[in-house]
Amino acid sequence: MLGLNKKDTSLLIIVAILTLLAPFILNPFPAGSAMAQFNAGYPDLMQRFVIFGIFAIGFNILFGLTGYLSFGHAAFLGVGSYSAVWMFKLLSYNVIPAIALSVVVAGLFSLLIGYVSLRRSGIYFSILTLAFAQMSFALAYSVLSNPKFNLTNGETGLQVYADDPQILQGANSPDLPHLFGLPMRSTYTLEVGAWSFDFNAGYYLCAVIMMAVFYLAIRIFRSPFGMMLRAVKSNQQRMNYTGLNSKPYTLAAFVISGMYAGLAGGLMAAMDPLAGAERMQWTASGEVVLMTILGGTGTLIGPVLGAGFIKYFENIFSKINDNVLHGWFSFLPDGMEDAMVFIVHPFIGKGWHLTLGILFMLVVIFLPGGLVEGGQRLLNWVRGRRSGADDKTAGKTEPAE
Amino acid sequence: MSNKSVTRRGVLKTGAVAGAGVALPTIFTASSAAAYTNEPTGGSVTLGFNVPQTGPYADEGNDELLAQQLAVEHLNGEGDGGCLNTFTSKALQGNGILGKKVEFVTGDTQTKSDAARASAKSMIEKDGAIMINGGSSSGVAVAVQGLCQEAGVIFMAGLTHANDTTGKDKKANGFRHFFNAYMSGAALAPVLANAYGKERRAYHLTADYNWGWTQEESIVASTEALGWETVNTVKTPLASTDFSSYIAPVLNSGADVLVLNHYGGNMVNSLTNAIQFGLLDKQANGKDFAIVVPLYSELMAAGAGENIKGVLGSMNWNWQLQDEGSKAFVKSFGEKYGKPPSNSAQTCYAQVLLYADACERAGTFNPCGVVEALEGFEFDGLGNGPTLYRADDHQCFKDVLVVKGNESPTNAYDTLEIVEVTPVEQVTYAPDHPMFSGGDLGQCNPGA
Numbered sequence: 001m002l003g004l005n006k007k008d009t010s011l012l013i014i015v016a017i018l019t020l021l022a023p024f025i026l027n028p029f030p031a032g033s034a035m036a037q038f039n040a041g042y043p044d045l046m047q048r049f050v051i052f053g054i055f056a057i058g059f060n061i062l063f064g065l066t067g068y069l070s071f072g073h074a075a076f077l078g079v080g081s082y083s084a085v086w087m088f089k090l091l092s093y094n095v096i097p098a099i100a101l102s103v104v105v106a107g108l109f110s111l112l113i114g115y116v117s118l119r120r121s122g123i124y125f126s127i128l129t130l131a132f133a134q135m136s137f138a139l140a141y142s143v144l145s146n147p148k149f150n151l152t153n154g155e156t157g158l159q160v161y162a163d164d165p166q167i168l169q170g171a172n173s174p175d176l177p178h179l180f181g182l183p184m185r186s187t188y189t190l191e192v193g194a195w196s197f198d199f200n201a202g203y204y205l206c207a208v209i210m211m212a213v214f215y216l217a218i219r220i221f222r223s224p225f226g227m228m229l230r231a232v233k234s235n236q237q238r239m240n241y242t243g244l245n246s247k248p249y250t251l252a253a254f255v256i257s258g259m260y261a262g263l264a265g266g267l268m269a270a271m272d273p274l275a276g277a278e279r280m281q282w283t284a285s286g287e288v289v290l291m292t293i294l295g296g297t298g299t300l301i302g303p304v305l306g307a308g309f310i311k312y313f314e315n316i317f318s319k320i321n322d323n324v325l326h327g328w329f330s331f332l333p334d335g336m337e338d339a340m341v342f343i344v345h346p347f348i349g350k351g352w353h354l355t356l357g358i359l360f361m362l363v364v365i366f367l368p369g370g371l372v373e374g375g376q377r378l379l380n381w382v383r384g385r386r387s388g389a390d391d392k393t394a395g396k397t398e399p400a401e
Numbered sequence: 402m403s404n405k406s407v408t409r410r411g412v413l414k415t416g417a418v419a420g421a422g423v424a425l426p427t428i429f430t431a432s433s434a435a436a437y438t439n440e441p442t443g444g445s446v447t448l449g450f451n452v453p454q455t456g457p458y459a460d461e462g463n464d465e466l467l468a469q470q471l472a473v474e475h476l477n478g479e480g481d482g483g484c485l486n487t488f489t490s491k492a493l494q495g496n497g498i499l500g501k502k503v504e505f506v507t508g509d510t511q512t513k514s515d516a517a518r519a520s521a522k523s524m525i526e527k528d529g530a531i532m533i534n535g536g537s538s539s540g541v542a543v544a545v546q547g548l549c550q551e552a553g554v555i556f557m558a559g560l561t562h563a564n565d566t567t568g569k570d571k572k573a574n575g576f577r578h579f580f581n582a583y584m585s586g587a588a589l590a591p592v593l594a595n596a597y598g599k600e601r602r603a604y605h606l607t608a609d610y611n612w613g614w615t616q617e618e619s620i621v622a623s624t625e626a627l628g629w630e631t632v633n634t635v636k637t638p639l640a641s642t643d644f645s646s647y648i649a650p651v652l653n654s655g656a657d658v659l660v661l662n663h664y665g666g667n668m669v670n671s672l673t674n675a676i677q678f679g680l681l682d683k684q685a686n687g688k689d690f691a692i693v694v695p696l697y698s699e700l701m702a703a704g705a706g707e708n709i710k711g712v713l714g715s716m717n718w719n720w721q722l723q724d725e726g727s728k729a730f731v732k733s734f735g736e737k738y739g740k741p742p743s744n745s746a747q748t749c750y751a752q753v754l755l756y757a758d759a760c761e762r763a764g765t766f767n768p769c770g771v772v773e774a775l776e777g778f779e780f781d782g783l784g785n786g787p788t789l790y791r792a793d794d795h796q797c798f799k800d801v802l803v804v805k806g807n808e809s810p811t812n813a814y815d816t817l818e819i820v821e822v823t824p825v826e827q828v829t830y831a832p833d834h835p836m837f838s839g840g841d842l843g844q845c846n847p848g849a
Binding site: 039042043044045048138141142145146147153154155156157159161162163176185198272274276277278279315318319321323349350353 | 513548565638841
């Protein structure tokens with residue numbers, strides 16, 4: 001279907017089902033229960049899941065296929081956000097021009113940075129991209145936000161003011177980002193017994209866009225162009241010796257993944273019309289590297305899983321405070337309760353980085369292929385148990401030569 | 402290869418799909434029953450405390466969080482009641498707000514606009530928070546204030562000192578109890594004139610972001626009105642940790658006062674560098690060299706240690722104040738946590754009580770009712786003396802403290818001494834003052 005083989009089609013269908021039913025899947029616990037703490041199905045986090053999914057898919061096109069490790073991808077995300085908010089300020093709150101411009105601007109910006117950075121490879125490339133990204137961050141944070149020429153509004157973040165031109169803003173259109181009149185913020189809450197599920201317009205816009213770009217990523221992975229990129233990763237020197245100029249390919253991959261990042265940035269601004277400079281900082285660039293490695297570098301679904309994993313920790317674990325802990329352990333005797341809270345305390349709340357770090361280490365050490373490898377091992381183990389009982393020899397293969 | 406011919410069936414199919422697509426959005430716009438965002442329906446009401454728990458201002462944030470927890474206790478009638486006993490408005494009964502028990506959720510702003518908005522959003526969308534309180538940076542305050550305006554909840558700002566929070570970025574749903582850069586300038590100027598005379602040449606080092614600029618602008622304006630001359634204003638990157646290269650030129654610039662428009666770790670480092678260069682022992686233009694730090698906090702004072710001795714600055718509040726409200730608050734905070742509260746803690750505590758009181762007086766949690774109750778509200782007994790929440794810009798007007806690094810501290814918390822309590826008249830400005838112009842409160846937004 002759609003020019004995909006059977007395996008890829010089913011992957012796309014699974015992703016589609018997961019994203020469309022996310023409001024149900026992410027809210028497995030009744031709203032009032034103690035476990036509701038772990039529900040992730042509220043609009044803001046669901047939007048973040050798919051937006052960072054898009055960001056990581058794009059990053060994986062560069063890192064997973066060509067092996068070029070960019071440490072400055074957040075710059076493109078930030079540039080995308082800033083262009084989107086400028087569209088809100090100048091044209092109207094409609095998200096379409098904003099998202100379109102964010103992709104275009106991020107594409108041009110990545111062309112510029114890619115052209116310079118791709119003259120080197122390996123660690124030098126990484127450092128160059130990091131330098132460019134930190135430069136962009138510094139520019140956005142202070143240089144381009146001075147009162148005379150205020151492009152980014154610095155620390156506060158670029159936002160829309162009532163006296164901005166907004167030349168296309170109709171008299172009746174909503175005063176917040178919308179898609180032809182449908183506000184991104186509007187949410188329909190479905191109550192089923194004790195459960196409640198949020199269906200958010202903005203989330204579904206992001207989800208549809210993510211499915212589209214996921215499909216695009218599959219096509220890139222399976223195309224001759226994708227094969228070229230893999231060749232760059234396995235041995236660029238040999239490729240050059242055969243007379244092929246690999247630079248246009250790497251530059252194209254860099255620009256494509258920059259545009260993905262710009263799209264993610266544009267969507268972020270469309271969901272929440274403020275662009276802060278922090279989203280260009282090196283920590284943000286590092287985060288997408290973590291997402292990709294955690295999920296599985298070079299796999300299609302891995303980066304999306306990694307993005308979801310990290311965002312879940314950032315938003316759910318960071319909000320568990322000591323009060324919540326005391327609630328959980330209140331069944332224990334007093335001394336025991338305090339002891340348990342004391343033990344768990346460093347891993348929750350502001351300690352979520354620690355928990356994530358430990359999990360990241362475990363994944364990298366025991367599952368070098370990321371969460372995807374974990375899933376495959378689990379699947380093999382289940383299959384092995386099912387079929388292995390009656391046919392033990394099936395698993396054994398004779399050497400071919 | 403492809404077949405592009407248009408069939409009747411195809412057209413109908415496409416039309417049906419497109420129609421369904423267009424109709425789909427209407428299910429999202431179905432109006433909900435609530436009159437405003439997160440209307441509390443059960444026996445409890447949830448407040449959202451959004452403070453930096455990680456990053457450069459984590460210490461401030463944790464102090465704010467302690468104060469907010471204390472406020473919730475007092476509202477629910479636990480503990481000794483703190484400022485509920487001294488507050489001039491007697492609407493609060495110690496039985497929660499409007500009879501509902503007060504609960505709270507916390508979030509980490511990380512002192513980043515993006516992260517702060519994300520955690521505020523999650524508290525509003527997931528936990529049903531009816532208001533957001535706290536924060537320790539002006540950039541974050543402005544960003545979260547904008548979000549609360551869009552989402553239709555009340556924002557009670559914590560430590561935010563830039564003029565813009567209630568100036569060009571003011572919002573109808575946002576309120577600031579803390580003082581601002583203009584007030585610092587207005588309060589400091591006469592004290593500076595007394596201490597150092599009217600013929601001084603000032604050199605500014607300014608943190609290169611929004612708050613730094615507004616503070617520099619305010620201090621330059623008020624010192625030049627005294628007759629001081631501004632020799633130079635130099636912007637320093639926010640991430641700097643070593644300011645030696647910025648301090649060295651000061652010595653040869655002909656200036657005799659150094660103004661550090663820095664906050665937090667920046668200020669601790671720049672002040673330490675200045676002391677290491679022996680600035681305070683030098684003479685310039687025949688006068689003793691002086692250093693001024695316009696915005697002080699207890700935590701910064703503790704960080705700078707010995708170096709702040711004799712250095713002048715301003716504060717919103719200090720635990721050594723002897724009015725009834727301050728004494729009550731310092732007593733309950735000290736008994737519970739074993740240390741005196743910082744001025745950002747006091748602001749957050751006062752903001753929670755003010756919000757709760759406004760709900761009681763309005764008889765509703767509806768943001769528009771709360772806004773009406775807070776606008777033009779005059780009160781006393783929360784530690785800052787008689788205070789007005791001005792309706793024009795949602796800024797509190799109250800006395801401002803001018804403080805000085807203590808020459809001989811007797812204990813770890815005694816690092817600052819109060820030089821003067823500048824009366825409110827002296828720091829009041831017109832709502833359309835040029836430093837605050839350009840903004841628009843807009844309409845209160847109840848959401849939903």
